[in-house]
Each structure stands twice: as C-alpha cells, then as structure tokens.
Amino acid sequence: AQSVTQLGSHVSVSEGALVLLRCNYSSSVPPYLFWYVQYPNQGLQLLLKYTTGATLVKGINGFEAEFKKSETSFHLTKPSAHMSDAAEYFCAVTSNQAGTALIFGKGTTLSVSS
Amino acid sequence: DGGITQSPKYLFRKEGQNVTLSCEQNLNHDAMYWYRQDPGQGLRLIYYSQIVNDFQKGDIAEGYSVSREKKESFPLTVTSAQKNPTAFYLCASSMGPSSNQPQHFGDGTRLSIL
Numbered sequence: 001a002q003s004v005t006q007l008g009s010h011v012s013v014s015e016g017a018l019v020l021l022r023c024n025y026s027s028s029v030p031p032y033l034f035w036y037v038q039y040p041n042q043g044l045q046l047l048l049k050y051t052t053g054a055t056l057v058k059g060i061n062g063f064e065a066e067f068k069k070s071e072t073s074f075h076l077t078k079p080s081a082h083m084s085d086a087a088e089y090f091c092a093v094t095s096n097q098a099g100t101a102l103i104f105g106k107g108t109t110l111s112v113s114s
Numbered sequence: 115d116g117g118i119t120q121s122p123k124y125l126f127r128k129e130g131q132n133v134t135l136s137c138e139q140n141l142n143h144d145a146m147y148w149y150r151q152d153p154g155q156g157l158r159l160i161y162y163s164q165i166v167n168d169f170q171k172g173d174i175a176e177g178y179s180v181s182r183e184k185k186e187s188f189p190l191t192v193t194s195a196q197k198n199p200t201a202f203y204l205c206a207s208s209m210g211p212s213s214n215q216p217q218h219f220g221d222g223t224r225l226s227i228l
Binding site for chain 2: 104
C-alpha cells in the first residue's frame with residue numbers, strides 16, 4: 001500500500017525567506033510523485049511531478065523538489081517566498097501500475113508574512 | 115480554453131434528499147475522478163472512471179453513486195445514505211489511466227446540509 005506523510009500542517013515564513021515543505025512517501029514499487037497547490041475555494045493546480053529521470057524537478061512559480069529514494073522523500077522548496085505563495089500544498093503519490101489513483105497527503109498550509 | 119467545469123459552486127441538501135454534482139471536461143481526457151476534501155484530511159477518492167461506461171469505487175464510496183455515459187461528463191450523486199455529506203467536492207481528469215499523467219482539477223462544489 002502507498003501512503004504520503006506531510007510533516008507540519010502549517011508552515012510560516014517571512015517574505016524572501018526559504019520555503020521548505022516536507023513530504024515522505026511509502027511505496028513498495030517505484031513511485032510517481034506530485035506536488036499540487038490550492039488557493040482558497042479553488043481546485044488544485046499542478047506545481048511539478050517526478051516520474052523517471054532527473055531527481056531534481058523544477059516546477060512553476062520558482063518551486064522545485066528533489067526525489068531522494070534513500071530517504072523516501074520529495075520535499076518542496078523555493079529559495080525566496082513571495083506573498084502570493086500563501087496557499088495549501090499537497091504532496092501525492094502513485095505507482096507505475098496503470099489505473100492507480102493518486103494518494104494525497106493531508107496538506108500543508110503555507111503562510112507568508114511581510 | 116479547455117478545462118473542467120463543476121456546478122453548482124455551492125449546494126445545500128435537505129435531510130433525506132439526493133443531490134447531484136455536475137462535472138464536465140472538454141480536455142478529451144479518458145479518466146475522471148471524484149474527491150472529497152475535509153479540513154485537515156487532504157483529498158480522499160470517492161470514485162474514478164478510466165473509460166466510458168466503467169467506473170470503480172475509491173476509498174469512501176459508501177453513500178455516493180456515479181455514472182459515466184459520456185466521455186466528457188462524470189456526475190456524482192450524494193445520496194441520503196451519506197450521513198455526513200458536508201464537504202468540498204473536487205472533480206479531476208487525466209489523459210489516460212497511466213498513472214504518470216497529472217490530474218487536472220475543477221474549482222469544486224461546496225455542499226452543506228440545511
């Protein structure tokens with residue numbers, strides 16, 4: 001069975017500071033990993049994904065994530081936070097078995113203060 | 115523009131009433147999904163469909179029903195058997211059943227009990 005754990009339900013940073021949102025996964029088969037962002041009362045928007053190949057993945061809005069198999073992690077980072085980054089972020093995992101649905105973490109709310 | 119349209123944005127249900135949430139996509143995607151979102155719980159899969167006239171139960175299908183008569187449409191009915199229906203419901207689609215395809219989300223329907 002697959003699962004996702006997002007450490008910290010709420011993260012607060014100052015504008016311009018480093019953003020680090022943690023995600024650890026459990027999977028018995030090679031995983032596909034995703035980060036999504038959700039703004040209030042909206043759907044989810046894909047930030048980035050890892051399927052195969054390069055383990056450092058760059059996404060939209062300056063975010064990136066690194067797949068570390070030895071640590072079963074896929075942490076999301078951004079060098080300098082912007083006020084517009086305030087939102088809820090979800091990590092999700094699936095496998096390379098066709099038809100497997102996404103398993104989501106419980107989300108991390110990012111607050112950015114000026 | 116291609117996308118996923120969910121309607122209505124807000125919906126109220128009376129005791130003993132069935133209500134239907136609409137989800138339409140014009141992305142020509144084969145696979146469609148319904149998720150339920152509760153505060154602090156992340157997204158939980160209700161039903162998914164990989165192809166027209168076929169669908170599978172997700173983790174929390176009890177009290178819900180779906181149909182997939184057309185490729186672009188995947189309505190969700192919340193039946194009176196669902197005793198705690200108050201939640202934010204999200205519909206998503208992906209190009210195919212292959213799990214490395216990212217899911218695209220609608221803007222959600224917020225369901226409340228009267």
